[in-house]
Amino acid sequence: MGKINKEWHLANKMSKKASFEQRVEWHKGHLKNCSCRTDLPPEIEKAIAIEGDNTDYWMLLARVRAREEGDARALDYYARAAALGEGIPSYHFSYAICLWRLCGAGRDPLGAAAALSQLRRAIRCNPHDPDYRLLMGDWFEKTGQGGASLIEYQRALALIETAQLTPHKIRRLSPESLERLRAMTGEKIRDLERDVRGKKDRQ
Numbered sequence: 382m383g384k385i386n387k388e389w390h391l392a393n394k395m396s397k398k399a400s401f402e403q404r405v406e407w408h409k410g411h412l413k414n415c416s417c418r419t420d421l422p423p424e425i426e427k428a429i430a431i432e433g434d435n436t437d438y439w440m441l442l443a444r445v446r447a448r449e450e451g452d453a454r455a456l457d458y459y460a461r462a463a464a465l466g467e468g469i470p471s472y473h474f475s476y477a478i479c480l481w482r483l484c485g486a487g488r489d490p491l492g493a494a495a496a497l498s499q500l501r502r503a504i505r506c507n508p509h510d511p512d513y514r515l516l517m518g519d520w521f522e523k524t525g526q527g528g529a530s531l532i533e534y535q536r537a538l539a540l541i542e543t544a545q546l547t548p549h550k551i552r553r554l555s556p557e558s559l560e561r562l563r564a565m566t567g568e569k570i571r572d573l574e575r576d577v578r579g580k581k582d583r584q
């Protein structure tokens with residue numbers, strides 16, 4: 382049994398007269414925000430039986446399984462959500478993160494390749510998010526692909542600089558954090574350029 386999110390419970394009381402749909406919505410919110418119960422609420426099970434291709438439910442299941450039984454048990458659910466939600470970046474992204482954790486952050490090359498391929502899909506759906514590119518750069522670097530990593534960081538830098546010129550596009554990042562991100566990415570690129578050049582010289 383996980384920790385109870387008392388604040389969420391206080392702010393979200395379910396009425397005794399709530400309809401089935403309202404109960405499902407309540408449980409969806411609850412699964413996202415609190416881990417006080419480990420079983421799957423019957424309302425959610427029933428909702429999945431009625432609407433088996435609803436990606437929301439598969440993502441919820443994945444999150445619950447990951448929390449209670451670990452990533453290996455959650456993987457199939459993330460995969461299902463990503464397949465049903467083809468084209469929605471966050472589903473590919475969550476699946477990629479689960480694959481990445483399972484491959485020991487890049488230690489198993491096959492798993493790492495699968496994780497990178499899902500992340501690439503997320504990027505294809507949402508090519509303007511520098512965070513995705515930065516993560517891709519990091520994963521390439523951790524799997525020993527310095528050249529590919531450098532390219533991703535350079536792409537991320539270009540996206541960050543564009544965002545600085547058009548701040549309304551990425552509202553979640555303040556001008557200060559964008560500037561910090563730009564500086565960090567620039568530094569990373571210089572390090573990688575040095576490494577990549579060093580390798581070429583040694584060859």
Ligand SMILES: [Zn+2]
Nearest residue numbers: 386415416417
């Ligand atoms: Zn709870």
